Amino acid sequence: MSSHNTTIDWVLVFTYLLLVTIGWLAIYTADFNELHPEIYYLGSSYGRQLLWIGIALLLGFCIQILDTRFYTAFSYIIYAAALVFLVVVLIVGSTISGSKSWIKLGFFNAQPAEVAKFATSLALARYISSLGNIFYSLRERLIAIGILLIPIILIRLEEETGSALVFGSLAFVLYREGILPGGVLLMGVLAIILFITSLLLPFYYIMASVAILLLLILLMRGKSGIWEKLLTYLPVVVAVITASLYLNDVALLIILPILFLIALLFALYTQKATYTLLALFLASFIYVKGVDFIYNNVLERHQQNRIGVVLGTIEDNKGAGYNVNQSKIAIGSGGLTGKGYLQGTQNKGNFVPELSTDFIFCTIGEEFGFAGSAALIGLFVFFLLRIILLAERQKSRFTRIYAYCVACIIFFHFTINIGMTIGLMPVIGIPLPFISYGGSGLLGFSILFFILIKLDSERYMYLR
Amino acid sequence: MEPIKPEKIILQVVVVLTALLLLVRLFSMQVLDTSYQTMAKDNIIREVTVYPSRGLVFDRGNNLIVNNLAVYDLMVIPRQVQNLDTTKFCRLLNINRDEFYKNAARMEVAAGYSPYRPQVFMKQISADVYDRMQEYLYQFPGFFTQIRTIRQYNCHNAAHVLGYIGEVNQMQIDTSNYYRMGDYVGVSGIERSYEEQLRGERGTKLMIVDVHNREIGSYKNGEEDIEAIAGQDLHLTIDMELQAYAEELMQHKRGSIVAIEPSTGEILALVSAPSYDPNLLTGPLRGEGMRMLNADSLKPMFNRALMAFYPPGSTFKPLMGLVAMQETGIGSHYYFACNGAYRLGRRTVGCHYHASCYGIETAIQHSCNSYFCHLFKLFVENDKFGNVSEGLIKWKTYLNEFGLGNSFYLDLPALSGYVPSPERYDRMYGKKRWKAVSLISLGIGQGELGVTPVQLANMTAIIANKGTFYYPHVVRPNTKDPKHKYNQLHKVSIDAKHFSAIINGMEKVVLYGTGKTAYRAGLDICGKTGTAQNPHGEDHSLFIAFAPKNNPKIAVAVMVENGGKGKKYAAPIASLVIEKYLNDSIAPYRKALEARMMKANLISPRPRIYNEPAEEEEDLITTIYLPYTTTTTPLSIPEQIDSKTTQQVSTTEPAATGNEAPVQIKTDLKIPIPSTIKAQPLQPPPDGH
Structure with missing residues (x-):
């Protein structure tokens, strides 16, 4: 620790502490118990969260004490242990709110999926960094993808769809490291978007969007760099966002900027691909038709319902629909500056279910208004950009890959969670990192984070 | 500069764009769109209605006669009920299991039922059941009590004046912007006509509630609450002692008595017989009382004093005399030979045997039909009007x-009676095809004339006042404002000089004429008998009177259906009412008359329900009079449910009409029976008269 090349990134650590503090304050107001206003009361969620924060900091300290090489050397073992843990939970786990992903350990319910997050990140970093070459064989690519897929499948088997999707975000890391070609990633994103939209929107609407997208790609082709392109087409993005706000069309608000982004990326890759684009258009046509056909003719009624509820095409006011509606009311009623700390009427009335966990953002939105929400989002953006910056400054591939994994996981949680509370994303029950109540989640994210801090602190060393 | 590799910056771009997207969305939700604020307010604020207490009613002597009694409705939020121990619950409520399920079933089919909202499980539980219930209520999640006020009457009389209240009907809700489902509204009597003063103004209290609809505090410390305004109290002009006495005189009879103070127009007593105890139409047994009253063939709910049309008969003659003197120019000494009948063309109106009438005084004294028929002819066929129309x-x-x-x-709420207009005879006989002779009986108060007893009393008061009057009313205006409807003095267009002859005639009626039965030494009663022929049987007995002659203090109209001649029942009753009012008591020598009047039974044998075997008459009477024997307060719910009572209730009375709580009737209740309609052993009408 006393080594001259040990430099802890205190900015990031302070940001982490700030987020955890905000989280604790939010939990305090969400579950405020007038009979027990004292913060250490262990019968309350905020009292327990305080305990978890203490444990997390202690763990963070322990992580800093361990030698960096421990994480590289033991990454496969940790990964293997996490997988065993996931299998065990499938057999002996207890079901809490619909997913069999918990192991009861006395007063603490552990969730192996949280362990799997940093374990998979470590294993992925270890494996890819061990390849040492920019050109990968198919076998190597498949193994890398496999490392990612195994926990996804296991967690999906636990009915913990949200967490499974989190691992999907790590596909970006594969792309970043060249394992997965950008085209494949983009095709994947496009496929998901088309799948969702084909069930939500009329056929001609989708195909018109695809046509616009491809046209954009054609327009954006050229020698200029990404920034020039961004600047050139930014007015289009602004116009689209304004239009969708004006029309109050959520679908437009989400889809069009994403389409723009995809167009931008395609344009960068397909310098002379008019035919490719044409093929893409045809493929989209068939794909959208196919999804429609499968949904209407192949899927059973209850499967259709399930998808419909997630997509919001089927009214479900008692379930997810109710949550989102109440969540939107709470946040929307916050106004510019909010109702004041501990003054949130919707929070106090328990109108939003799962307030201290998945819908914790409501307390901030209601009690601190747009100013507070923007501040929190700003803090998260700073946190994520700092991690990406940190990743890009590494000499060690291991650290860089790990850092990207951390960024991807936190970013995914952040986007889905906040997007869910304001009705932009389907309700996928995943927590807001460092903010939501829950010992398992907080410890998982903290370990993920502190390993990154430890790895980064020795960025002048070469790790693999 | 080397172009930056996209994979190095793409995540930054995505992060920033996503954050922008979230911010834009948040900005639009939190700052631009204000509808969420409204929705949040709707979410947390519950309007709790604060019901104003209904105005109290005092009588002429400032005695409280109608007040409000707190009762408790047992409410339930069905969704919150868990692990209900029905046995214990029923024992606390003093109901049996069947009633419990009946209540639950009734609640579920009621309009506006929702398992998430409070529903009335049982209406108007009694005070001791409430006390017991409060203690154990915590064991029954979902149940709570809600206070309501009902009317309580401290008297058994004047039901037709006081009226009653009931829940608003859908039409009233639709046509008014005040009433809401479950509100009480005056249905009849002053409860109806003074509804707006009595009801007050509803208030609202804004409470903050949580997601389970539990109140967690008042909104903005009650700044936006609206206070309920209590209803105004009413002061009746009714003299309850006189009213009770008059009702007693009218027992076992159909008819009415209306007494007015001529100098003010205040109604001192207003009796419509048969009457009922106002307490029957309040409390948990209201539904049963209502059902029984409606089923009674004597129609005790019908207000004869205000709603029934009778031919005034001879009581109309003073007025006929007045208008004739005013318009035809005849003097008070106008002579017209009676000759035992009035003959005009082919028509003959008979008259009774009496001394010759040498003027209007004696004509009234003897109630000469011929004289007033002649005056009527003189009036309507007078040349100055051109034609008879x-x-x-x-x-x-x-x-x-x-x-x-x-x-x-x-x-x-009163009806206007009927005074025919020429159109009526145009229809009957054809235009211009009728003359005074066609309608000659109008002159003696018969024919197409329909008046209500209160109109007769008012007419008497006008005569007593020699032409001036105040509108009759039962509630004293709470203002001295001379513009108020009841503070304005009105005057009829008959010269004051014409009245003395009429009044003298009316005095002679009592002294030496047809109304001698109304004589009471020292009271100076002036009156006029009336015997109204009617197609339903025996003549109606009528009497109008005022006293004393100079400075009259009371004007009375008495109407006894099928009572025969005016002097037979109406005149003595009127004199007793006047004596009671003026002297506060009845002279001992008149007690016999009083007793005879009170005992006179003009409605027996009771009209029999068709196809009812005669031997069941005893049962029939018990059934009909049962509701009148129900209690006032407290409520008659037995202490313990024993199997006997339960069985009896479930077998005999399945009724429980509408939303009313189930009613238990105990046949052995010892309750004072209202005097007006007391069931008595049948007895023939007294002899003579």
């Missing part, structure tokens, strides 16, 4: 001035 219109105008044929003045 115009004459009849003029005649009608005078009657209207005296309050006959209109109800504009009264503060109770």
Whole structure:
């Protein structure tokens, strides 16, 4: 620790502490118990969260004490242990709110999926960094993808769809490291978007969007760099966002900027691909038709319902629909500056279910208004950009890959969670990192984070 | 500069764009769109209605006669009920299991039922059941009590004046912007006509509630609450002692008594017989009481004093005399030979045997039909009107001035009676094909004339006052404002000089004439008998009177259906009412008369329900009079449910009409029976008279 090349990134650590503090304050107001206003009361969620924060900091300290090489050397073992843990939970786990992903350990319910997050990140970093070459064989690519897929499948088997999707975000890391070609990633994103939209929107609407997208790609082709392109087409993005706000069309608000982004990326890759684009258009046509056909003719009624509820095409006011509606009311009623700390009427009335966990953002939105929400989002953006910056400054591939994994996981949680509370994303029950109540989640994210801090602190060393 | 590799910056771009997207969305939700604020307010604020207490009612002597009694409705939020121990619950409520399920079933089919909202499980539980319930209520999640007020009457009389209240019907909700489902509204009597003063103004309290609809505090410390305004108290002009006495005189009879103070227009007593105890129509047994009253063939709910039309008969003659003197120019000494009958063309109106009438005084004294038929002919066929139609219109105008044929003045729901207009005879006989002879019986108060007892009393008061009057009313105006409807002195267009002859005649009626039975030494009663022929049987007995002659203090109209001659029942009853009012008591020598009047039974044998075997008459009477024997307060719910009572209730009375709570009737209740309709052993009408 006393080594001259040990430099802890205190900015990031302070940001982490700030987020955890905000989280604790939010939990305090969400579950405020007038009979027990004292913060250490262990019968309350905020009292327990305080305990978890203490444990997390202690763990963070322990992580800093361990030698960096421990994480590289033991990454496969940790990964293997996490997988065993996931299998065990499938057999002996207890079901809490619909997913069999918990192991009861006395007063603490552990969730192996949280362990799997940093374990998979470590294993992925270890494996890819061990390849040492920019050109990968198919076998190597498949193994890398496999490392990612195994926990996804296991967690999906636990009915913990949200967490499974989190691992999907790590596909970006594969792309970043060249394992997965950008085209494949983009095709994947496009496929998901088309799948969702084909069930939500009329056929001609989708195909018109695809046509616009491809046209954009054609327009954006050229020698200029990404920034020039961004600047050139930014007015289009602004116009689209304004239009969708004006029309109050959520679908437009989400889809069009994403389409723009995809167009931008395609344009960068397909310098002379008019035919490719044409093929893409045809493929989209068939794909959208196919999804429609499968949904209407192949899927059973209850499967259709399930998808419909997630997509919001089927009214479900008692379930997810109710949550989102109440969540939107709470946040929307916050106004510019909010109702004041501990003054949130919707929070106090328990109108939003799962307030201290998945819908914790409501307390901030209601009690601190747009100013507070923007501040929190700003803090998260700073946190994520700092991690990406940190990743890009590494000499060690291991650290860089790990850092990207951390960024991807936190970013995914952040986007889905906040997007869910304001009705932009389907309700996928995943927590807001460092903010939501829950010992398992907080410890998982903290370990993920502190390993990154430890790895980064020795960025002048070469790790693999 | 080397272009930056996209994979190095793409995540930054995505992060920033996503954050922008979230911010834009948040900005639009939190700052631009204000509808969420409204929705949040709707979410947390519950309007709790604060019901104002209904105005109290005092009588002429400032005694409280109608007040409010707190009762408790047992409410339930069905969704919150868990692990209900029905046995214990029923024991606490003093109901059996069947009633419990009946209540639950009734609640579920009621309009606006929702398992998430409070529903009335049982209406008006008694005070001791409430006390017991409060103690154990915590064991029954979902149940709670809600306070309501009902009317309580401290008297057993004047039901027709007081009226009753009931829940608003859908039409009232639709047409008014005040009433809401479950509100109480006056249905009849002053409860109806003074509804707006009595009801007060509802208030609202804003409470903050949580997601389970539990109140967690008041909104903004009650700044936006609206206070309930209590209803105004009413002071009746009714003298309850006189009212009770008059009702007692009218027992076992159909008819009415209306007494007015001529100097103010205040109604001192207003009796419609048969009457009922107002307490029957309040409390948990209201539904049963209502059902029984409606089923009674004597129609005790029908207000005869205000709603029933009778031919005034001879009581109309003083008025006929007045208008004739005013319009035809005859003097008070106008002579017209009676000759035992009035013959005009082919028509003959008979008259009884009496001494010759040497003027209007003696004509009234003897109630000479011929004389007043002649005056009527003189009036309507007078040359100054041109034709008989115009004459009849003029005649009608005078009657209207005296309050006959209109109800504009009264503060109770009343009908206007009927005074025929020429159109009626145009229809009957054809235009211009009728003359005075065709309608000659109008002159003696028969024919197409329909007046209500209150109109007769008012007419008497006008005569007593020699032409001036105040609109009759049962509630004292709470203002001295001379513009108030009841503070304005009105005057009929009959010269004051014409009245003395009429009044003298009315005095002679009592002293030496047809109304000698109304004589009471020292009271100076002036009156006029009436015997109204009617197609339903025995003549109606009528009497109008006022006393004393100079400075009259009371004007009375008595109407006894099928009582025969006016002197037989109506005149003595009127004199007793006047004596009671003026002297506060009945002279001992008149006690026999009083007793005879009170005992006189003109409605027996009771009209029999068709196809009812005669031997069941005893049962029939018990059934009909049962509701009158129900209690006032407290409620008659037995201490313990024993199997006997339960069985009896479930077998005999399955009724529980509408939303009313189930009713238990105990046949052995010892309750004072209202005097007016007391069931008595059948007895023949007294002999003589």
